Amino acid sequence: MAKDIFHELVKNALQKNGWQITHDPLTLKLSKRNIFIDLGAEKILLAEKNSQKIAVEIKSFVGFSVLTDFYHALGQYQLYSLALANDYPDWILYLAIPKETYKILKSDDLLSELLDKLQIQYLIFDSENKDVLQWIN
């Protein structure tokens, strides 16, 4: 399992924003094999006396084609969501992608329509200003 080039960036940004990394990676059973989601993290919500738990799959989109990387990320997100819901029903899966990539995807009418339809949760990260995270639900 090759570590994604933005792995440390997202991990550090989560920690700076009060998240505790609980899994690196988060291992799930997928029938006969294991799958690995990049990170599991937890944040204590004092007001509600419970915690919020997330799994984060990080995509750098540094491949040859944004579209090819996008296909892969979509299919993977949908399968991981289902596997996560089976094993960890109260966790939410986020797809972490660079700000620039999100902008490109959203600027395309058809890709944007597909993104809205698939109800993916995003964690947008800024590869220059490393602390900044934006959550899109």
Add this chain to the structure above:
Amino acid sequence: MAKDIFHELVKNALQKNGWQITHDPLTLKLSKRNIFIDLGAEKILLAEKNSQKIAVEIKSFVGFSVLTDFYHALGQYQLYSLALANDYPDWILYLAIPKETYKILKSDDLLSELLDKLQIQYLIFDSENKDVLQWIN
């Protein structure tokens, strides 16, 4: 655009089953670029005095990992469906995959659940008995 190794097999099997190949490939507009679905085909339905039209994306699943090929095929199918619905509203998109691959995917509980959920239309082909096609809607 690399031609898939099973391209000719599926094309011939469609023709032997009474389909006329109308596009090879079928080009669709995706905002600023073109995408290419492997085949477009049409069959005249005499009883209904009209024709059935399909677009077929062929996947060989000969890559390193069935799962990686599967992610890619899923994402691509969903985007192509949307693009096809925009440009050719009365056409139906089929994902053509080898019989053996379909069997592997369906034997996995989670993959099978995802396949059912995504409402993909399959065209299963037999790479040994080259005329045989199975339609799964």
